[in-house]
Amino acid sequence: xxxxxxxxxxxxxxxxxxxxxxxxxxxxxxxxxxxxxxxxxxxxxxxxxxxxxxxxxxxxxxxxxxxxxxxxxxxxxxxxxxxxxxxxxxxxxxxxxxxxxxxxxxxxxxxxxxxxxxxxxxxxxxxxxxxxxxxxxxxxxxxxxxxxxxxxxxxxxxxxxxxxxxxxxxxxxxxxxxxxxxxxxxxxxxxxxxxxxxxxxxxxxxxxxxxxxxxxxxxxxxxxxxxxxxxxxxxxxxxxxxxxxxxxxxxxxxxxxxxxxxxxxxxxxxxxxxxxxxxxxxxxxxxxxxxxxxxxxxxxxxxxxxxxxxxxxxxxxxxxxxxxxxxxxxxxxxxxxxxxxxxxxxxxxxxxxxxxxxxxxxxxxxxxxxxxxxxxxxxxxxxxxxxxxxxxxxxxxxxxxxxxxxxxxxxxxxxxxxxxxxxxxxxxxxxxxxxxxxxxxx
Amino acid sequence: xxxxxxxxxxxxxxxxxxxxxxxxxxxxxxxxxxxxxxxxxxxxxxxxxxxxxxxxxxxxxxxxxxxxxxxxxxxxxxxxxxxxxxxxxxxxxxxxxxxxxxxxxxxxxxxxxxxxxxxxxxxxxxxxxxxxxxxxxxxxxxxxxxxxxxxxxxxxxxxxxxxxxxxxxxxxxxxxxxxxxxxxxxxxxxxxxxxxxxxxxxxxxxxxxxxxxxxxxxxxxxxxxxxxxxxxxxxxxxxxxxxxxxxxxxxxxxxxxxxxxxxxxxxxxxxxxxxxxxxxxxxxxxxxxxxxxxxxxxxxxxxxxxxxxxxxxxxxxxxxxxxxxxxxxxxxxxxxxxxxxxxxxxxxxxxxxxxxxxxxxxxxxxxxxxxxxxxxxxxxxxxxxxxxxxxxxxxxxxxxxxxxxxxxxxxxxxxxxxxxxxxxxxxxxxxxxxxxxxxxxx
Numbered sequence: 076x077x078x079x080x081x082x083x084x085x086x087x088x089x090x091x092x093x094x095x096x097x098x099x100x101x102x103x104x105x106x107x108x109x110x111x112x113x114x115x116x117x118x119x120x121x122x123x124x125x126x127x128x129x130x131x132x133x134x135x136x137x138x139x140x141x142x143x144x145x146x147x148x149x150x151x152x153x154x155x156x157x158x159x160x161x162x163x164x165x166x167x168x169x170x171x172x173x174x175x176x177x178x179x180x181x182x183x184x185x186x187x188x189x190x191x192x193x194x195x196x197x198x199x200x201x202x203x204x205x206x207x208x209x210x211x212x213x214x215x216x217x218x219x220x221x222x223x224x225x226x227x228x229x230x231x232x233x234x235x236x237x238x239x240x241x242x243x244x245x246x247x248x249x250x251x252x253x254x255x256x257x258x259x260x261x262x263x264x265x266x267x268x269x270x271x272x273x274x275x276x277x278x279x280x281x282x283x284x285x286x287x288x289x290x291x292x293x294x295x296x297x298x299x300x301x302x303x304x305x306x307x308x309x310x311x312x313x314x315x316x317x318x319x320x321x322x323x324x325x326x327x328x329x330x331x332x333x334x335x336x337x338x339x340x341x342x343x344x345x346x347x348x349x350x351x352x353x354x355x356x357x358x359x360x361x362x363x364x365x366x367x368x369x370x371x372x373x374x375x376x377x378x379x380x381x382x383x384x385x386x387x388x389x390x391x392x393x394x395x396x397x398x399x400x401x402x403x404x405x406x407x408x409x410x411x412x413x414x415x416x417x418x419x420x421x422x423x424x425x426x427x428x429x430x431x432x433x434x435x436x437x438x439x440x441x442x443x444x445x446x447x448x449x450x451x452x453x454x455x456x457x458x459x460x461x462x463x464x465x466x467x468x469x470x471x472x473x474x475x476x477x478x479x480x481x482x483x484x485x486x487x488x489x490x491x492x493x494x495x496x497x498x499x500x501x502x503x504x505x506x507x508x509x510x511x512x513x514x515x516x517x
Numbered sequence: 518x519x520x521x522x523x524x525x526x527x528x529x530x531x532x533x534x535x536x537x538x539x540x541x542x543x544x545x546x547x548x549x550x551x552x553x554x555x556x557x558x559x560x561x562x563x564x565x566x567x568x569x570x571x572x573x574x575x576x577x578x579x580x581x582x583x584x585x586x587x588x589x590x591x592x593x594x595x596x597x598x599x600x601x602x603x604x605x606x607x608x609x610x611x612x613x614x615x616x617x618x619x620x621x622x623x624x625x626x627x628x629x630x631x632x633x634x635x636x637x638x639x640x641x642x643x644x645x646x647x648x649x650x651x652x653x654x655x656x657x658x659x660x661x662x663x664x665x666x667x668x669x670x671x672x673x674x675x676x677x678x679x680x681x682x683x684x685x686x687x688x689x690x691x692x693x694x695x696x697x698x699x700x701x702x703x704x705x706x707x708x709x710x711x712x713x714x715x716x717x718x719x720x721x722x723x724x725x726x727x728x729x730x731x732x733x734x735x736x737x738x739x740x741x742x743x744x745x746x747x748x749x750x751x752x753x754x755x756x757x758x759x760x761x762x763x764x765x766x767x768x769x770x771x772x773x774x775x776x777x778x779x780x781x782x783x784x785x786x787x788x789x790x791x792x793x794x795x796x797x798x799x800x801x802x803x804x805x806x807x808x809x810x811x812x813x814x815x816x817x818x819x820x821x822x823x824x825x826x827x828x829x830x831x832x833x834x835x836x837x838x839x840x841x842x843x844x845x846x847x848x849x850x851x852x853x854x855x856x857x858x859x860x861x862x863x864x865x866x867x868x869x870x871x872x873x874x875x876x877x878x879x880x881x882x883x884x885x886x887x888x889x890x891x892x893x894x895x896x897x898x899x900x901x902x903x904x905x906x907x908x909x910x911x912x913x914x915x916x917x918x919x920x921x922x923x924x925x926x927x928x929x930x931x932x933x934x935x936x937x938x939x940x941x942x943x944x945x946x947x948x949x950x951x952x953x954x955x956x957x958x959x
Contacts, residue, residue: 096702098697098699098704099699099702105697105699105704106695106697109639109728109729110639111608111609111639111640115609134727135628135629135632136628136723136727137725137727140712140725144707147707148703148704148705148706148707149702149703149704150704151704153704153705153727154695154705154727154728154729155727155728156636156639156640156728157632157633157635157636157728159601159602159605159633160601160602160605160633160636160637160640161605161636161640163601163602163603163605163606164605164606164608164609164640165609166553166606167553167557167606167607167609167610168609168610182626182628182629183629184624184661184662186577186578186624186660186661187577187624187625190577190599191599191601191602193599194598194599194602194603195602197551197552197553197598198553198598198602198603198606214723217721217722217723218628218722218723218724219626219628219722220626220720220721220722221721253548253596255540255547255548257540257541257547260538260541260591260816260818260821261590261591262540262547262590262591262592262593262595263590263595263596264590265586265589265590270582278662279659279662279663280659280660280661280662281578281656281659281660282660283579283582285576285578285579285595285596285597286551286596286597286598286599287551287596374702376702379702
């Protein structure tokens with residue numbers, strides 16, 4: 076009889092954690108996000124715990140820049156290291172954990188992305204992942220010669236073509252193209268080198284790549300598409316999807332929708348792993364967990380807290396922070412804000428309670444409880460068909476990871492939900508994904 | 518009394534070395550250029566020897582692609598890793614050696630380059646260097662949505678503006694901008710954050726960077742400009758210049774020309790280090806060195822050898838390989854080819870002898886001799902004002918580095934020309950460069 080379904084686990088490690096006041100926590104070194112030693116500790120701890128991967132979200136600009144100045148200087152979403160360089164540096168001090176870095180398809184070129192991630196896959200012995208995103212903010216646009224960000228449709232069209240080009244370049248060389256025959260002086264079998272000759276609407280890319288086929292065949296593709304176009308890109312190409320849901324039912328519907336699209340691309344449902352984000356406050360008792368949560372939230376200055384509602388609702392500083400949430404003065408509502416606003420109405424939240432919802436997990440799902448509560452909930456989501464695993468977004472790093480490893484993992488292992496050892500040295504193996512077929516393979 | 522002038526030493530470690538037959542050498546692992554362990558050994562060996570830096574040249578395409586197919590498959594200038602990811606991975610397994618990676622200003626964006634190299638400077642504790650190049654080949658153009666490469670004037674104009682933007686972004690934050698005051702909740706002093714607001718002909722970049730000021734103030738800037746525009750970029754901004762000269766006299770003239778341009782940018786002559794490339798065949802006796810050189814050259818198949826003359830002189834396969842060098846069928850001559858051709862005329866070389874000159878050091882200076890001969894020559898170049906140091910380009914790696922460390926360095930140290938210990942942990946300190954001033958510093 077097979078055991079329970081294994082849960083995949085990733086760890087987001089951007090900034091000092093996913094709580095707006097993370098840097099003020101007594102355990103935190105507020106300068107840690109600029110220090111390699113901080114990330115090395117996190118990656119090595121996650122690897123010792125046998126997690127699937129560490130992950131770095133990214134934006135190519137100071138996205139907090141358009142918040143009121145008083146809030147900007149209070150935000151730790153400011154200083155960071157660049158994901159690709161950081162994960163490359165981590166590749167040589169780890170041996171099994173996956174390394175997933177974000178790169179935008181809006182302000183990059185596919186040849187660069189294909190080459191850099193192929194290189195990281197070689198450097199790490201098959202542990203590279205690329206999180207494919209598009210860039211939507213004008214702050215980023217202004218760092219790349221534009222006044223406005225690219226139109227939504229165009230951005231996703233470009234993204235889809237970008238991914239196809241990158242995958243094409245990753246098939247530049249068949250596995251057995253190199254022959255390295257010193258006696259005859261023949262380095263490789265040229266019939267197994269493939270130039271891409273791509274000529275599309277957004278890109279013209281000749282190829283080939285100057286990097287031989289990588290240990291994983293190609294790096295793992297990660298995506299976070301929630302829109303129609305995003306879902307199609309994910310269904311066509313992604314190995315892993317990150318998503319953000321507060322509640323089980325919409326997560327289940329999303330999961331079914333996405334998995335239902337795989338068949339038309341000739342893919343099996345389990346060839347793609349859905350991993351919702353999860354920010355945990357963990358206590359030996361529920362009271363202890365709640366106390367930790369409250370103590371962190373108390374560290375969010377209202378000036379900073381209001382700024383998390385600023386982009387979606389404009390300036391609410393004229394309203395009493397412990398009064399009800401007013402209709403947003405500005406009608407532009409993003410999908411994440413719509414969810415938060417619905418929540419405020421449903422649960423009758425004050426402004427402070429609402430911004431705390433966003434500030435405590437940067438807009439993602441926050442769960443407060445004991446290890447048993449947490450694993451119960453994880454199991455429920457997996458059994459309900461809402462998740463194949465979770466992308467952990469600890470409120471404070473490295474503390475939140477240490478607590479997860481110490482308290483939650485033993486409970487998961489006791490129930491047979493998480494492995495004791497890695498399945499192999501590659502990320503693809505540990506996620507249980509089949510090796511990709513080379514497009515020119517016989 | 519001050520001792521003799523110290524010689525700076527860099528190490529180029531692209532592919533399997535700078536000889537066309539490097540991969541066929543009995544000591545070589547022909548697959549090494551795709552293996553991290555190979556580069557780790559080289560970087561750690563160079564660091565143990567106290568060399569200033571390791572360096573990776575780069576091109577964003579398979580530059581050998583337009584050679585005849587029979588030659589392409591014989592070339593080891595094919596499989597590699599990407600410089601930035603590789604040097605980042607090396608940053609965590611080394612502690613003192615400089616890490617210099619190439620990035621093209623023709624097919625990149627300044628925000629990406631500024632951010633990635635700032636990140637590498639943090640990761641390495643102040644050892645990052647950026648080798649600024651422009652891309653001239655149509656092979657590369659075709660990987661970046663173009664049929665033709667960018668016009669020379671435009672390319673250099675773009676490069677000059679690119680460097681200015683990158684330097685501007687590196688000054689986004691003053692040294693003491695972060696305050697990290699947990700009690701008040703103030704993360705940084707916003708008056709010390711500087712948005713760039715750059716609006717130029719080629720770029721519009723707002724800033725700021727999301728990375729705080731780096732350990733070196735800014736990464737070391739390396740350049741290799743030989744043209745008028747290249748010399749001006751170097752004089753304005755470079756800390757190190759790589760160059761390629763077969764003979765002392767033109768090297769001396771170049772050195773004087775370049776150093777003479779510094780004053781108009783308010784710079785001292787020793788604020789820029791000139792480091793010609795040098796490929797060494799080292800023997801205990803001259804005969805041993807010559808035997809090594811001849812043995813390596815014998816491994817160059819004429820099909821491959823002729824291909825090193827192909828771009829400059831077209832197809833010479835119809836001519837006897839041991840006969841005289843004919844006038845090139847194709848009139849397009851590049852600067853490197855002109856030098857090689859002049860050499861052929863001066864020394865009355867056969868085709869084989871000419872391609873060997875190029876194939877043995879990829880167009881750079883090759884020197885065959887004993888440790889004493891080699892250090893005599895180095896000393897002569899430094900004393901004559903033709904070099905501040907040398908960029909070593911070993912014919913085979915790692916063998917050529919091991920031999921240099923074992924045989925040549927002791928001779929340099931015996932003459933007081935090379936240090937026993939690093940001056941400090943940063944590349945800038947070891948090169949003897951002063952820290953750059955922040956443009957907004959009081």
